[in-house]
Amino acid sequence: MSLTTDFNDYRQRMNERVLAYNNKVIKRFFNLDTNAYQAGAVPVKVKEMLGLACSLVLRCDDCVKYHLGKCHEEGLTDDEVFEVFSIANLIGGSIVIPHFRRAVEYWEVLRAEAALGAPGTHQAATHPPHEH
Amino acid sequence: MSLTTDFNDYRQRMNERVLAYNNKVIKRFFNLDTNAYQAGAVPVKVKEMLGLACSLVLRCDDCVKYHLGKCHEEGLTDDEVFEVFSIANLIGGSIVIPHFRRAVEYWEVLRAEAALGAPGTHQAATHPPHEH
Amino acid sequence: MSLTTDFNDYRQRMNERVLAYNNKVIKRFFNLDTNAYQAGAVPVKVKEMLGLACSLVLRCDDCVKYHLGKCHEEGLTDDEVFEVFSIANLIGGSIVIPHFRRAVEYWEVLRAEAALGAPGTHQAATHPPHEH
Amino acid sequence: MSLTTDFNDYRQRMNERVLAYNNKVIKRFFNLDTNAYQAGAVPVKVKEMLGLACSLVLRCDDCVKYHLGKCHEEGLTDDEVFEVFSIANLIGGSIVIPHFRRAVEYWEVLRAEAALGAPGTHQAATHPPHEH
């Protein structure tokens, strides 16, 4: 198991458990979360950059991983990701640095897996519909 | 070792270490924390729901586990716990979701252990006096 | 104008402005927020206590005012409100104290206005449907 | 005095006071803050959207005002701004709503002043180099 499959498998398995309880507010909240990142006046790529920056300043490692996966799917370059990182580090301060280090580690795994894998297949496998 | 015994054993062992240093402010703070959750105008069950909701919006996994254990002892149903979860997710936002997933996992372990165990015994064993 | 009418008038006026932009995610989010506090397995009174405690530990003065208004409508006594305050201060720490002082000031205005007003009328006037 | 000039005048006056103390770390930090938002692999417009979203989830009214001013200069439309708002509200939760209301009020002042003013003049006057 890799860092990415561990993360995605746990998220998917627990999301199914969560939704099995049939709490309507939770179901609608998860659904709304998916809708918020869909294409609109702001393109998906920028929305995922927003999600990544907010996740970093709020220091949530899992949220950072999720949005890094999405940013990777959207084709962000290293330079683009690092400019998002730099703004998030400045806004959030040095308290963000340990989360930033883990973000870079995860980004490098995403890049390495993409280099190894058949083109176009990793996305469908690892990133189910937006549910955080 | 299970998720619950791992958590409780570490907490108990380290609380003993912490208190061994004899810092008076720390001792009184831990003691005050125990008192705040005792029965008063607001019943213990509601106080533990408050502790759970606050722990979720502040995104502290260990605090969530602690208060989930207490909520379980107080006999909260799945529906009640999920209504607390739904309010905490809405107030705290999607950044709470990864902590919510781990909370559901822990809640299910508590339920499974109670289903297996002799009635009335798990509480005494796993939940010593309130010290977070 | 009093502390309560200032707060409620601004909130109501700006909520109308916000919703006029017709952003679907925002509209559904505000709607979901209203639903989360409706009666269910957990009674409205307890849900508003959860909202109050979470607002205090997250240190949002306006959210505290909103939920204090609702707690007042639900008939919370001074003792009940102060037990919620005590748990929120302990969980959130002394950084909560300035917000706690403003909460007490607002609570006293709510109590004073209720003592002056015709019974049963202040609620309808000052607390429109839940929108934060 | 309007909401925008009050904000900008205070910020500019106090930034001058702050820098007068000649603390090198502070000076370099303010300077670095300016550099982070300059054009690079990510365009200025997107960087200011990142700044706005992060400011909202961290619930800093002054930071929100600052980045709204910049987003306005970058020509963001109502729809674009509201999609940033919607993502920030979802990530940060309902605790963000009071700050969101104040953000909408400030955005409407910016729009109204631009409608009244000579084209191209308000920016230079109200938004000095990036210093937060």
Place this chain on the structure above:
Amino acid sequence: MSLTTDFNDYRQRMNERVLAYNNKVIKRFFNLDTNAYQAGAVPVKVKEMLGLACSLVLRCDDCVKYHLGKCHEEGLTDDEVFEVFSIANLIGGSIVIPHFRRAVEYWEVLRAEAALGAPGTHQAATHPPHEH
């Protein structure tokens, strides 16, 4: 009324209101807060610097004002205060800057009032026992 007397008068008046409710947890918490800053292995001056830095990174204007008042009583120089500010800004990030500006404004009022006042009198008048 000045910035300092406004702040201290409101704090003192509301602290009296708060304590009048006789909630034991609150009373003990306020008392513990006073004790924590008393001289021990760490001198009072350093403890107040800790209080100031923590208040800034947690972005609580009133807590910053309180600890600035205490740091002023402890005789901190401009250089010392600005080194505390610089560490707090770096750790907490640019989101701290608006609170930092207000801190500098308050610091300058404290310095100006001390320059005008009779030596040794302002402290007793403006800074009652530690209660935040």
Place this chain on the structure above:
Amino acid sequence: MSLTTDFNDYRQRMNERVLAYNNKVIKRFFNLDTNAYQAGAVPVKVKEMLGLACSLVLRCDDCVKYHLGKCHEEGLTDDEVFEVFSIANLIGGSIVIPHFRRAVEYWEVLRAEAALGAPGTHQAATHPPHEH
């Protein structure tokens, strides 16, 4: 591998990866972070106590570990460290307690390793220049 070497090795390895991307804002931010803790009007020992207290109230385990390592190098006694802990717990509240427990565990490992090791050697090995 011990708790301290695990932590330091990962930090050092990832800092090298981070800096390899050559993002200028990041490089200058890391450099500024190192400078902020150097001796000035406030001694290094006090600056590290500030870093420790801020890391605790912001609840960042890795930042706590880093500053505990530095506080240990600066020769802080148990009493001094526990007075910093007590202020941080009071300001940040009981939500800090799980991080406080892990801090005490790490502090005891630092003390135990120093007791075993050759005097003066552990610092150079485990604490490279300040980069968080």
